[in-house]
Amino acid sequence: EDKVVQSPLSLVVHEGDTVTLNCSYEVTNFRSLLWYKQEKKAPTFLFMLTSSGIEKKSGRLSSILDKKELFSILNITATQTGDSAIYLCAYGGATNKLIFGTGTLLAVQP
Amino acid sequence: DTEVTQTPKHLVMGMTNKKSLKCEQHMGHRAMYWYKQKAKKPPELMFVYSYEKLSINESVPSRFSPECPNSSLLNLHLHALQPEDSALYLCASSQGYRGANEKLFFGSGTQLSVL
Numbered sequence: 373e374d375k376v377v378q379s380p381l382s383l384v385v386h387e388g389d390t391v392t393l394n395c396s397y398e399v400t401n402f403r404s405l406l407w408y409k410q411e412k413k414a415p416t417f418l419f420m421l422t423s424s425g426i427e428k429k430s431g432r433l434s435s436i437l438d439k440k441e442l443f444s445i446l447n448i449t450a451t452q453t454g455d456s457a458i459y460l461c462a463y464g465g466a467t468n469k470l471i472f473g474t475g476t477l478l479a480v481q482p
Numbered sequence: 483d484t485e486v487t488q489t490p491k492h493l494v495m496g497m498t499n500k501k502s503l504k505c506e507q508h509m510g511h512r513a514m515y516w517y518k519q520k521a522k523k524p525p526e527l528m529f530v531y532s533y534e535k536l537s538i539n540e541s542v543p544s545r546f547s548p549e550c551p552n553s554s555l556l557n558l559h560l561h562a563l564q565p566e567d568s569a570l571y572l573c574a575s576s577q578g579y580r581g582a583n584e585k586l587f588f589g590s591g592t593q594l595s596v597l
Binding site for chain 1: 486524525585
C-alpha cells in the first residue's frame, strides 16, 4: 500500500530559526510530490516536484526531491510567526490521485 | 480570481436532515474535487469530477451524493449522515485532470457537525 510519512509530527521554533521538514514515501509508479501549507482551513500550494535533485525556491521556502532515497525536504529559513501552520506533503502515484501525509505542525514563537 | 468558494462555512445537522454543500470556482478549471478531513488527519479524497463527469468515487457511502451542474459548480448532497461523518469538507479544483500531476486550489472548507 502506498504511503507518505512526514516528520517531525510537530515542531516549535523561535522566529529567525531555520527548519527542515521531512517527507518520505513508499510508492509504486511515482509521478510527483507536492507540498501544501494549511493555516486555518484551506491548504495552499507551495511546490510540486517531479525531478530528483532540482531545488525549487520561493522566497524563504525551498524544497528538493531525492527519488533514489524516496524523500523530500522542505526548508524554511528566517522563520516568522506567519509560517505557523500544518505543512502537508502529498504524493501522486499509480492510483492517479494525491495521497497526503499526516502533516507537520509548525509553531513559530516570537 | 484565484479563489475556490465554499458555502456554508459551518453546518450543524441532525442524522435525519438533508443538506447540501456548495463549491464554486471561476478560474476556468475543468476538474473539481471533494476531500474529507478529520481533525489531526490528512485530507482524504472522496470524489473527482473531470469535465463535469464523475471520474473517481473513492467508495464513499451513498449518503454522500455529489453533483456537478456545470464546470464552475460542485455540490455535495448529504442525507442520513452519521456522527462519524463530522469533519471538514474541502473542495478543490485544478486546471485539467492529469491526476497526481495537477496543482490543486482548495477552498476554505465547510466544517460539518452531525448530531
